[in-house]
Amino acid sequence: MANPTSRTRGAGSPARRTLTAAARAAAKRTASKRAERVTGDPAAPSRKEAAAKKTPRRPEGQESGPTLVIEVPDGWDDPPEPSLDSFDEDEPEGKGKEDGNGDGDGDGSETRSDGGAGSGSGGRRSRGRLLTAILTVLLIAGLVAVAVLGWQYREGQRAEQAREQALTAARKAAPVVLSYDYRHLDRDFTAARAHLTGNFRDEYGKTTKTVVGPTARKYEGVVKATVVEPAAGGTPAASVVSASPDKAVVLLFVNQVTKSTQVSGPRVDLNRVRMTLDHTSEGWKVSAVDAL
Numbered sequence: 001m002a003n004p005t006s007r008t009r010g011a012g013s014p015a016r017r018t019l020t021a022a023a024r025a026a027a028k029r030t031a032s033k034r035a036e037r038v039t040g041d042p043a044a045p046s047r048k049e050a051a052a053k054k055t056p057r058r059p060e061g062q063e064s065g066p067t068l069v070i071e072v073p074d075g076w077d078d079p080p081e082p083s084l085d086s087f088d089e090d091e092p093e094g095k096g097k098e099d100g101n102g103d104g105d106g107d108g109s110e111t112r113s114d115g116g117a118g119s120g121s122g123g124r125r126s127r128g129r130l131l132t133a134i135l136t137v138l139l140i141a142g143l144v145a146v147a148v149l150g151w152q153y154r155e156g157q158r159a160e161q162a163r164e165q166a167l168t169a170a171r172k173a174a175p176v177v178l179s180y181d182y183r184h185l186d187r188d189f190t191a192a193r194a195h196l197t198g199n200f201r202d203e204y205g206k207t208t209k210t211v212v213g214p215t216a217r218k219y220e221g222v223v224k225a226t227v228v229e230p231a232a233g234g235t236p237a238a239s240v241v242s243a244s245p246d247k248a249v250v251l252l253f254v255n256q257v258t259k260s261t262q263v264s265g266p267r268v269d270l271n272r273v274r275m276t277l278d279h280t281s282e283g284w285k286v287s288a289v290d291a292l
Contacts, residue, residue: 158245166248166277167240169195169284171227174252174273177204177286178225182216189213197278197285221260228253228270246279 173195180188189208196204215221227236237253256269276288 155245159243162245162248162279163240163243166243166279166284167238167250169277170250170252170275170286171236171238173277173286174227174254174275175225177289178254178256178273179223180208180212180216181222182220183222185213185216195286197280198287200287200289216260219260219262221258223256223258225254225256228255241274248277248279248284250275250277 176188177192177195180192185208189205192208193201193205227238229236239251241249241251243249252273252275254271254273256271258267258269272292274290274292275286277284278287
């Protein structure tokens with residue numbers, strides 16, 4: 001005779017299957033009520049039901065272990081399912097910026113276009129500054145050149161004017177400075193000093209007082225100097241060696257006729273005289289005389 005107790009305890013006994021089914025039904029009802037309290041939807045399936053659906057049922061012939069009923073704690077809420085909005089929010093920041101208007105390529109090209117325009121504007125500004133600097137340098141160089149040329153022109157005009165004035169002064173001064181007459185020496189020496197300037201004026205005064213004057217009185221000397229004139233007439237022979245607005249050197253051909261008790265008749269000396277003249281507040285004056 002078979003043991004009923006062992007049959008009842010077997011895995012496939014009807015009594016055990018009934019208890020297991022009852023426990024599952026009770027767990028489903030409990031989970032359904034809690035889901036209704038949380039979500040307000042009595043038809044919302046519980047986590048346990050979802051797990052039961054996913055778990056494959058064992059064949060009835062296999063032995064099953066004890067059933068573990070897990071009660072869902074109060075306030076439990078299933079995690080929200082992912083949606084398309086969440087994926088949009090998680091997109092890379094760079095891509096979102098590129099696709100701000102729904103077309104990433106369009107915005108990118110606009111950005112590059114703006115950069116190109118900025119570079120073009122900067123390049124035009126740089127070229128404009130460079131052109132302005134070049135024009136400024138050329139303008140300054142032109143002004144300097146004009147100033148230098150103007151100064152040279154004025155100096156040339158002054159030098160030419162100095163040549164004419166110094167040459168005229170030398171022609172007038174030579175006969176007076178190189179002539180004298182023992183009968184009126186003081187008058188002649190005074191007239192000569194009026195054409196002189198600087199140290200040469202002082203030296204002339206000492207020489208005429210100590211040497212020339214006494215000798216002329218002793219021998220009754222008379223010297224008459226003239227600037228040589230061409231035989232056919234014209235300007236006396238004199239030329240400017242060098243000239244500046246303040247100084248000039250003139251070369252003259254001077255004839256001196258000397259009479260005295262020491263000679264039987266007039267003596268003619270043909271001399272070349274180099275005369276240096278300085279421009280003073282009183283005009284051109286002789287500052288040196290050298291016989292060549």
